Amino acid sequence: MTITITSLDAEFGVDITGVDLEKAAYDHGFLVQLRAALDEHRAVRLRDQRISPKTLTTVTEYFGPLLDIRRAGGNALHIPGHPMIKVISNENDPETGRALGDGNNSAQVWHTDSTTWEVPPSHIAFYCRRAPTPAPATRFLDMIKVYASLPEATKERIRTLRVMHHMFPRQIEVDIARNAPSRPVEDRRVGRIHPLVRRHLPTNLPILYLPVRRDSLVVGWTEKDSRALLDELWDHTEASPHRISVPLEPDDVVIWDNAALAHSRDGWPDSEGRTMWHVSAEGEVPTPRYGERAPNPIGLSREEERAAIAPFMQTIPAVESTPVGSAAAAG
Template identity: 55%
Template sequence: MGIEQIVVEQLSAGIGVELKGVDFEAMAPTRPFIDLMKRLLDEHRLVLIRGQKIQPVTAQEFTGNFGPLLDIKRQGSGALHVPEAEWIKVISNGKTADGQLLGDGNSSAQIWHTDSTPWEAPVGHIAFYCRQTVDPAPETYFMDMIKVYEALPQEMKDRIANVRVIHHWFPRQIEPEIHLNAPSQPLEDRKIGTLHPLVRRHLGTGKPILYLPTRRDSLIPGMDEAESRALLTELWDFVDTCPFKVGHAMMPDDFLIWDNSATVHSRQGWDADKVRIMWHISAEGEVPIPLHPRRTMNTIGLDADTSKEINKAMAMVDY
């Protein structure tokens, strides 16, 4: 069974493709299939393949083609996950018959976010494999942040070209209730985080990505608190108006992989007394590369004072 018979169909006008004619378990270790998936993810950000019977080790090893696998299971919870597959994090609100958690997570809806943005090298690709869902099956939504950037008015592109944002850590920030009602952390605490460019370069295509922190109260060096919040709120409000998205209700045996660096995702919630079970595998991405990296000038041959003047003008903002 080769990749020649695979049919690629657009999932929506905005983002994603679906593949038909795939036997994932057989094809996943083969170079032509891996290359095809990498190319499709670079071009479309998301690939869906329905109706697959996949072994845990196959799902892990395939995702490992995109970067080092990451163990992001919540530590100390005693949850079951998939004992023979150390890189699979089960996302579920369920428990075994004797009360052990099946995995991490709950049944809450989630607001738009990119996973792990406060990390120096955030998650690059994420694979999802649905084992059990609820009725009605909740939808997960994905938005293409390369297209969102392209759609920004030129005036905004100019404004944010060199902006950096401090991504601070905020527990359960993706739950709507926390997003709407939890108080901000103190200003000093919000200065502790990872500084990322607001516009980063997509390594697969070279295109600019609008790379937003989930928290609107994140701080931007060189702006005061109110200005930072106003800019991030304006950008998120713009995201909300964009059509470059797709919703998919994951069904059992659906396999889906997406480019977490160039997308945001969100989901519907469901009744807490019903159980959904997903396998979730994360591969590390790159340290976000600014679209316009800062450089010092070449001042060889200039006197010390002139050299200092030139580079002072280009100095990095202290935070």
């Protein structure tokens, strides 16, 4: 198999051609090349592919354990027998009337997927099945380049910060993102804390890792100061030129790095249908790029160790302990 890699855009992203993914998905040598292309170029497109559900999940699973990301409690059809494929669609099954999948046709703001999880997806694969003509654009934004373009004073100011990513249903839809009122501050104090500057493990470069909501809280900061900082960072991000636009057309497979890239999409008319298969692979717990590192305590006395590393240590909150072997423990 001779594959060709060409630039998708001057910013980043590549097209891989000369590949029949239905076969190549089971070729370890190809998967190694695919990972190398993604590590370097962040996004990969393979056009004119005819692949089975099993092949899409096989390719994506090379990057990490697959995640069931289908909307809970819905009646959508998705793909029976393939629970790790979420169908994204605004169409219904013509025979039963059931929704083909989750989602709708609304435009979406810049975001990275599933940041309220402890281990967010590292890689996401889309396989386009149907799309309007012209196909609505999916856009990608290189958050490594966005970080690099920040003023040096800002980089220093945000170096060790952490942010609480809170739950906000349908937060990526443009109308909700712009107009829905904030949740009460006590609700915004619950979620998942991630470093604001995380490390891109394949390249060791810093990524600006933003919560979708500008009203998120910076750990240890006031609500007002948090908002001012996230407005500043999001304004800088939204103005960034380090973006590409990829209209997803039927039989396109696009895989991207969900740590390094944010994504958004255009909406399309109610009368038009678009259906996409979507698979996500679990990545790593976001690693702080510039977090504070405790000194090495090996060789120190207990007292010296305590003095050296205490500021960096965490403490389990006090709980009432039950002695092992007591009647309660024996149950």
